[in-house]
Amino acid sequence: MTEIDVIDRKILRELQTDGRMSNVELANRVGLAPTSMSDRVKRLTxxxxxxxxxxxxxxxxxxxxxxxxxxxxxxxxxxxxFDKFAAAVRRAPEVLECHMVSGGFDYLVKARLKDMATYRAFLGDILLALPGVRETRSYPVIEEVKSDGPLPV
Known part of the structure; x- marks a missing residue:
């Protein structure tokens, strides 16, 4: 991993907050010239x-x-x-995230759907049909307390 400095970290924090800001605005927030900012963003990318x-x-x-x-x-x-399951789950557009975990089960899947009826169809027609699936346990989210938080840079 290439070393990044304090300014690079500030750039990353700012871009996580607003990735659409102009190069000039980002340069002003970080305290660099726009040309230097452009070079740093290209390097970080x-x-x-x-x-x-x-x-x-x-x-x-x-x-x-x-x-x-x-x-x-x-x-x-x-x-x-594992390979067959991973390849199949990548093709399911309802699946936002899928993580192999250690513990009492093998994968944790995060999915977004219209409603419970749509989820029931997804579960029966797609998820349970994926290669190797033995059983599932579902946890519908009642309230999203924090999502898409920025990384602590």
């Missing part, structure tokens, strides 16, 4: 500290009101099954 830019959409405005966390246990824990 090239080094992989900045992995991309995009819009954060409001799921409720899009009719995706149900957020659900799902524990997934596989019938076998072999590299082949």
């Amino acid at each position: 090239r080094l992989g500290y900045i992995s991309g830019f995009g819009a954060r959409l409001d799921p409720h405005r899009l009719g995706l009101d149900l957020l659900v966390l799902i524990e997934v246990s596989l019938d076998k824990t072999t590299p082949d099954i």
Whole structure:
């Protein structure tokens, strides 16, 4: 990992807050010349500290009101099954995140859907049909207390 300095960290904090701000605005906030700022942002992107830019959409405005966390246990824990499960879950647009974990189950899936009926269809038609899935436990989210928080840079 390439070393980054205090100014780089300040740039990363600012961009997490507002990734659409102009180079001039970012330079003013950080205290650098716009040309130096542009070079630093390009360097941070090239080094992989900045992995991309995009819009954060409001799921409720899009009719995706149900957020659900799902524990997934596989019938076998072999590299082949892990690979097949991971490839299949990447193709499911309802799945926002999927993490292999250690403990009492194998994966934790975060999915966003319209409602409970849509989730029931997703569970039966997609999730339980994924390679190696033995059982699931679902946790519908009652309230999102904190999501999409910035990384502590």
